[in-house]
Each structure stands twice: as C-alpha cells, then as structure tokens.
Amino acid sequence: MSGGAQSASTQSASAQSQSMMPRLPAVHLLxxxxxxxxxxxxxxxxxxxxxxxxxxxxxxxxARAGAEGGFDPEAECAPAAIxxxxxERLRAANTSxxxxxxxxxGTVLHTNLGRALLPDxxxxxxxxxxxxxxxxxxxxxxxxxxDRDNLxxxxxxxxxxxxxxxxxxxxxxAVLLMLNSLAQGREVIVSRGELVEIGGAFRIPDIMTRAGAxxxxxxxxxxxxxxxxxxxAGPNTALMLKVHASNxxxxxxxKEVSVAELVPLARERGIPIxxxxxxGTLVDLERYGLPHETxxxxxxxxxxxxxxxxxxxxxxxxxxxxIAGRKDLxxxxxxxxxxxxLRVSKLTLAALEPVLNLYRAPDLxxxxxxxxxxxxxxxxxxxALAETLLVPMQAALxxxxxxKAEPMQSQIGSGALPVDRLPSYGLAIRAVAGPDGKPxxxxxxxxLERRLRALPRPVIGRIGDDTLWLDLRCxxxxxxxxFIQQLKSMNA
Numbered sequence: 001m002s003g004g005a006q007s008a009s010t011q012s013a014s015a016q017s018q019s020m021m022p023r024l025p026a027v028h029l030l031x032x033x034x035x036x037x038x039x040x041x042x043x044x045x046x047x048x049x050x051x052x053x054x055x056x057x058x059x060x061x062x063a064r065a066g067a068e069g070g071f072d073p074e075a076e077c078a079p080a081a082i083x084x085x086x087x088e089r090l091r092a093a094n095t096s097x098x099x100x101x102x103x104x105x106g107t108v109l110h111t112n113l114g115r116a117l118l119p120d121x122x123x124x125x126x127x128x129x130x131x132x133x134x135x136x137x138x139x140x141x142x143x144x145x146x147d148r149d150n151l152x153x154x155x156x157x158x159x160x161x162x163x164x165x166x167x168x169x170x171x172x173x174a175v176l177l178m179l180n181s182l183a184q185g186r187e188v189i190v191s192r193g194e195l196v197e198i199g200g201a202f203r204i205p206d207i208m209t210r211a212g213a214x215x216x217x218x219x220x221x222x223x224x225x226x227x228x229x230x231x232x233a234g235p236n237t238a239l240m241l242k243v244h245a246s247n248x249x250x251x252x253x254x255k256e257v258s259v260a261e262l263v264p265l266a267r268e269r270g271i272p273i274x275x276x277x278x279x280g281t282l283v284d285l286e287r288y289g290l291p292h293e294t295x296x297x298x299x300x301x302x303x304x305x306x307x308x309x310x311x312x313x314x315x316x317x318x319x320x321x322x323i324a325g326r327k328d329l330x331x332x333x334x335x336x337x338x339x340x341x342l343r344v345s346k347l348t349l350a351a352l353e354p355v356l357n358l359y360r361a362p363d364l365x366x367x368x369x370x371x372x373x374x375x376x377x378x379x380x381x382x383x384a385l386a387e388t389l390l391v392p393m394q395a396a397l398x399x400x401x402x403x404k405a406e407p408m409q410s411q412i413g414s415g416a417l418p419v420d421r422l423p424s425y426g427l428a429i430r431a432v433a434g435p436d437g438k439p440x441x442x443x444x445x446x447x448l449e450r451r452l453r454a455l456p457r458p459v460i461g462r463i464g465d466d467t468l469w470l471d472l473r474c475x476x477x478x479x480x481x482x483f484i485q486q487l488k489s490m491n492a
Contacts, residue, residue, distance in 0.1 A: 024056055025079050035083045043090045051089050055082065101458045102483060106424060106471030108374050109279075109413035113460065115312040115319070117370040121354035122317065129350035136346045149334075151349050155356035159282045160296040160307070162324035166334050167311075167349070168342040172207060174308035174321030175276050177342055179211035181333040182272070183238035187216040191224035191257065193250060194243035204243055204276075213238065223255040226265060233269045240271055242304075244278035263303035272305035272329060279414060280309020280322065282359055288366055288376050291420040296324060305329060311348075313414045316371035317355035318348050374474055375412060375422065382425035382472045383407075385480065389472075393427055396487040400440065401448060404428045410473045426471040455486050 030036060030052060031045075040048050059082075062071045075081060101113060109115045118126075139146035149166050156165045168174050179188060188208060195217065197203040208215050216237070218228035229240060240262055259273060266273045277299055286292045293314065299307050306325035311317040323333060333339065358368050366376045386405035394403045410424040431444035445468050452459040461470040475483060 024059060024077055025082065027052055027056070030079060030082060030086075033079060033083060035080065036086070039083075039087055039090055043094065047093075048086070048090065051093065052082075052086055055086055055089060099458065101460050102479070103474040104426065104459060104461045104470040104472065106408060106410040106426070106462065106469065106473060107413035108371065108410065108474060109313050111414055115414055116316045117374075118318065118351055119316075119355065119358065119368055119370050121358070121368075122351040125350040125354050126347050129346050134346050134350070136349070148343065148346075148349060152353050152356055155353070155359070156322060156324060159356065159359055160324045161300045162296075162307070163327040164330035165322055165324045166330055166339070167344050167352070168321045168323070168339070169344050169348070170312075170319055171276070171278065171280070171308055171310040171321040173342045174323045175204075176207055176211050177333060177336060177338050178274060178306060178308060178323055179208055179213045179239070180338055181336040182274075182329065183214075184212035185214070186238035187214045187232075187234075187236050188239045188241050189216045189218055189229055189232055189237060190241045190243065191219045191228070192217045193219065193221050193224055193254075193256060194241075194245065196243055196245060222250055222253060224257055225255060226257050226261055229257060229262060230265055233265065233271055237269070237271050239274045240266055241274045241276065243276045259299060259302040259304050266303075266305075272326070273303060274306040274308070274325075275299050275304045277307050277309040279313040279315075279412075280307075280311075281314035283362055283365065285314075285375075287362075288372060290375060290422075300325065310414075311352055311355075314371065314412070315355070316369045318351035320344050320348050320352060374476075377473055379407065379423045379425050385472050385475065385477065386425050386427055388480065389427060389484065392484045392487050393429075396490040397429065397448070398491070400432055400444065402430050402432050404430075408469060408471050410471055422473070424471050424473045426469060426473075429468040429470065430466060451490060455489065457482070457486060459483075 027049065031040070031049060036048065043051075059077060062076075063073065065071060076085075103110055103113050105113070135146070136151075137146050137148050138144075139150075152167065153165050156162065168177055190204065190208075195204050205215050214236075216232050218224060218232050233240070242257075242259060242262075259275060262273050277294070277296060279293065281293045281295050282297070284292065284295060296307050296309055304325065306323060306329055308321060308323050309315070311320035311322060323330065355369070358365060361368070366372050383405065390403055390405050394401075397403060404427070405425065406428040408424045408426050408428075409421040411421055429445070429448065431440045431448075433440070445463050445466070449461065449463060449468055452461065459470070461468050463469070
C-alpha cells in the first residue's frame with residue numbers, strides 16, 4: 001500500500017472514531033440533575049463528583065474504540081443512563097469486602113471463614129464497647145490505672161488452674177512473645193516430630209528464629225524419648241517446648257514424651273516446660289459426646305509451667321492468644337516491650353469476657369456456646385433440614401444437576417482433632433450426564449460453585465469425587481428461610 005493510501009486509510013479511521021465520540025453532558029449539569037441528589041445525599045458530593053468524572057472518562061475511552069468495542073453512544077450517554085451507572089459504581093465502591101457467607105464446607109472452625117462464631121452475649125458486649133468508653137485500663141474501685149488483662153484473668157485462672165495469664169492478639173503472637181521474653185539468645189528444646197507448620201506457611205522454627213531463640217531439635221520425626229531431652233538440656237537451655245500437632249497426625253511406630261514424663265527432668269535441671277496447645281479447649285469434650293482433646297487445665301496439672309492457646313478455636317471466643325502459667329514467668333513476659341505491640345483491643349476483651357462467663361455453667365454450654373452447639377448438632381437434625389432444602393435447591397439448579405440429601409463427614413477444623421470426623425448430613429450435587437451418557441462438557445460443578453459464590457450471601461461448599469458437597473452442620477434453622485429465598489434469584 002502506498003504512503004498516500006495509508007494516509008487516507010488513517011484519516012478515514014480517525015473520522016469514523018470522531019463520529020462515534022458522544023456529546024457527553026457536562027459534569028455540573030449531571031450533578032445538578034434531580035436524579036443525582038439522592039446519590040450526593042448518601043455518598044457525599046466530593047465522592048460523587050469524582051466517580052462521575054471517572055465514569056465519563058471511561059465512556060470517552062470506550063467511544064474511541066467505537067462499535068468494535070460494543071459501544072452504543074445513544075444508549076450509554078444519555079443523562080439517565082449515566083446517572084444509573086454512577087449509582088451502581090458508587091454502590092459497588094461502598095459495599096464492604098468483608099461479607100457474611102453460608103459456611104457449608106463441613107469445617108466448623110474454618111480459618112478462611114473466620115473460625116469461631118460468637119454467642120449473642122459476646123456480640124452485644126462488643127456493640128456496647130463500640131458505643132461507649134470502657135474501663136479498659138482503669139480500676140473503677142481505686143480510681144487508678146489498671147491492667148487490661150485483669151478483666152478476664154479471674155475467669156481464665158479458674159478455668160485453667162494457672163497462677164496468672166496474659167492476652168495477646170493470637171496464638172502465634174503468644175508463642176513469639178513467650179520465646180522472646182524467656183529464651184532470647186538461648187536454646188529451646190523441641191522434638192523433631194513437633195516442628196509443625198500451621199496455616200499460611202508459618203512454621204515453628206521460623207517463629208523461634210524471629211523470637212531470637214536457638215532451636216535445639218531432638219529425637220526423630222516419629223520417635224522422641226526422654227533421654228533425647230536429657231542429653232541436650234544444659235546451662236544454655238531456656239525452655240523445653242512441646243507443640244500441638246496441628247492438622248496432621250503421625251501414626252504407627254511412634255513415641256512422644258508427655259509433659260508428665262518431662263517434669264522430673266525439667267525440675268532437676270531448673271528448666272521450665274512450655275506447651276503450645278493450639279486449639280486450647282477449656283472443658284473435656286467427651287462429656288458432650290465429642291472426641292477427647294487435652295484441656296489447658298489438664299496440661300497445667302500435668303506440670304507445664306506455661307501453656308499458650310487460641311481464643312477463637314475450641315474455646316469459642318474472639319481471635320486472641322492466651323499465655324497461662326506460673327506467675328513469675330507471666331510477670332517476665334508482661335515486661336517485654338513486645339507485649340504492648342501484641343496486646344488486644346477493648347473489642348477483643350469485650351467479646352472474650354462473656355464467652356468465659358458461659359463456662360460457669362458447663363451443663364448449659366452446648367446450648368449457649370455457638371461453637372459447641374454446632375459441633376454437637378445431631379445428624380438427624382441436619383438430615384431433616386437437608387430434606388427440607390432438597391426441593392428448593394433442585395428447582396433453583398434445574399435439570400442439569402441432580403440434588404440428593406446424603407450423609408457426610410464434618411470436621412472441627414483449625415488443627416483441632418485433625419483425624420476425627422463428625423457424622424453430618426447435607427446436599428450432594430452432581431452434574432447430569434447428556435443424552436449420550438457422557439458428562440456435561442466443561443466444568444459444570446465449577447460453574448455451579450461460582451454461581452453459588454455469586455449469590456447475595458455467598459454459599460461456600462466443597463468439591464470432591466465429582467460432587468459439590470453442601471454440608472449443613474453450620475446452617476441452623478433460623479437461617480433456613482433466608483437461604484431458600486436467595487436460591488430463587490439463581491433463575492432470575
């Protein structure tokens with residue numbers, strides 16, 4: 001093509017693009033339009049104007065792409081259309097990214113979904129703490145400055161048998177603070193079989209390094225003996241540390257050293273025993289028909305000098321980490337400047353105190369503590385709910401999927417009792433084969449899983465064995481109607 005022909009072609013394309021350029025209304029005219037007034041009232045003038053300018057700039061960019069970009073100037077550039085798009089843009093920008101979901105994964109304490117749900121008493125206490133000043137660090141009796149740990153120390157001491165406690169923002173922080181306070185520059189003995197990695201690739205050896213402690217591995221992955229601790233316990237040993245095996249279990253030819261076995265050696269050498277208990281249950285779960293998990297009180301009674309555990313796992317409270325144990329060691333930990341960096345806010349303590357108060361009536365705990373209520377739900381109740389939801393779910397999904405009510409297996413989650421399963425019930429959804437008997441093309445279960453996540457309140461299940469499993473353990477009767485109602489929007 002000659003240079004003249006190229007120039008003519010370029011000019012023609014430019015002229016066509018110019019012809020597609022809309023005559024957009026001025027910003028001030030759109031802002032003064034009565035239809036814009038509600039947006040300004042709700043979102044403020046400055047945010048509304050900024051969003052409007054960005055919207056108009058986007059329309060100009062699309063206009064330059066012309067018809068090939070699917071641009072329709074007559075439909076998209078009318079004032080009413082622009083203001084409607086502006087409203088959608090503002091609503092999207094101001095919608096919280098932290099949203100309530102239906103947890104139908106079968107994992108009760110799901111780390112990615114926020115772990116423990118709080119009972120109403122804790123929720124109301126947090127609301128009050130948000131609205132009013134609180135005596136967070138103020139002793140009302142003496143009129144002097146107080147210690148925020150004192151707000152929950154009495155309850156935790158009674159429930160754990162510890163001499164003293166301190167609270168930080170999660171269990172990893174509790175381990176970090178404990179090691180940094182008591183073992184900086186010194187050795188901490190840990191069995192190789194307990195050098196665990198928890199969620200998010202956080203590893204015990206890495207935490208120890210950050211804390212300034214020196215890791216002394218003893219034993220082997222599957223077998224560690226008391227003599228392994230004895231051979232390496234010396235003048236530079238600050239702690240003997242035992243770590244809860246989170247999210248896995250070693251079976252077969254195994255041996256671990258219990259706290260009780262360590263006590264004589266630890267006392268003889270003058271070395272404290274610390275236990276990272278992880279989930280940190282405060283009651284014997286067997287009394288409620290669940291598998292036994294070692295309690296904090298049992299661990300301290302066995303001779304542990306310090307125990308760290310989470311508040312938002314089996315305890316059923318807000319995210320926090322607790323260090324419980326000997327008074328002198330807790331006092332040393334609380335003097336560490338890191339304690340201020342890792343301390344919890346009034347909201348955490350406001351939620352934790354009423355949860356701990358529920359433990360005063362252990363016989364009523366399965367009804368009052370949300371986590372325990374979900375863990376102890378009978379399979380028959382979930383089966384009845386599944387049968388109620390079967391028809392609405394099938395109607396929402398149509399003939400491409402087959403929905404059945406089936407038994408399932410739930411798990412506690414967050415590293416608690418990793419190999420134990422709880423009998424459950426829910427909806428099993430499978431793709432229907434085509435006329436030729438072959439599975440539907442593409443990934444029909446993946447498509448459905450995305451559709452469920454796109455609902456106003458996202459539904460989160462799990463896919464496995466060519467089935468989308470919706471475990472109903474965490475869907476209680478009061479939520480049934482709202483769950484069914486939003487299913488109707490799937491065919492809208």
